[in-house]
Amino acid sequence: MKYYEQTLQHFQDHLIQYLFTLGLIVIFFLSRMAIIRIIKRHSVLNSITKTRELYVRKLISLSTLLLLILFVGMVWEISFKGLSIYFASIFTVLGVGLFANWSILSNLTASVILFFFFPTKIGEKIKIIDGDNSVEGKVIDITLFHMKIESKDGQQYSYPNNLVLQKPVKTL
Numbered sequence: 370m371k372y373y374e375q376t377l378q379h380f381q382d383h384l385i386q387y388l389f390t391l392g393l394i395v396i397f398f399l400s401r402m403a404i405i406r407i408i409k410r411h412s413v414l415n416s417i418t419k420t421r422e423l424y425v426r427k428l429i430s431l432s433t434l435l436l437l438i439l440f441v442g443m444v445w446e447i448s449f450k451g452l453s454i455y456f457a458s459i460f461t462v463l464g465v466g467l468f469a470n471w472s473i474l475s476n477l478t479a480s481v482i483l484f485f486f487f488p489t490k491i492g493e494k495i496k497i498i499d500g501d502n503s504v505e506g507k508v509i510d511i512t513l514f515h516m517k518i519e520s521k522d523g524q525q526y527s528y529p530n531n532l533v534l535q536k537p538v539k540t541l
Contacts, residue, residue, distance in 0.1 A: 389444045397437045404429055408484075416490055424513045425484045428477060472531070476514045479530035483511060487533075494541040497528060504528055505541070 380387070405426055412422040489495050489508060495518070496505040506520040515527040 386444050390441055393437060393440050393444065397433060401430060401433055404433070411485060417484065418491055418510075421484060421511055425481055428481060428513070472529070473514070475531040476529055479534050480511070480513045482534060483516075483530055487511075489538065489540055496539045496541055497533065498537045498539060499532070 408422060408426055408429070411417070412419075491508050491510060494505075494507050497503060497518075504518055504520070504526050506518040506526065509517040509519050509525065511517075511530070513530075515529050516533055518526045518528060520526065
């Protein structure tokens, strides 16, 4: 009986946190469903491949999940001070050890931007104007990190997504 009373008292003491947590979870699932619906509609309207759609869906789902965890942590007043020191240490080591972290993040972000706003589709011929490093050919695939282009002579090139956004692209 004592356990039941303690459980009931705990629930009464933290009712607001439980309600906010439940509300955040409902908002998370509703917004995730809406975002997935928007991505699917955009993918169908612009004839975007299923793999590109899947990449963007996973990336946005992961981002919204991280936001949910952050907000639930704020509702339950979890101390982020200790966690922030821990994560700062990890990111410092990763930043020094894996110097290209900024490049990875910029390519992921560029991939999402290309998904929604890039006028060229897979199969079309383009030319990326980059001085002596210009690339011309047919777009084979657009992944999370790079665009695959096949030239007239059959050679395949991988061009980073962040550079595709920075350079002029001509549709042939």
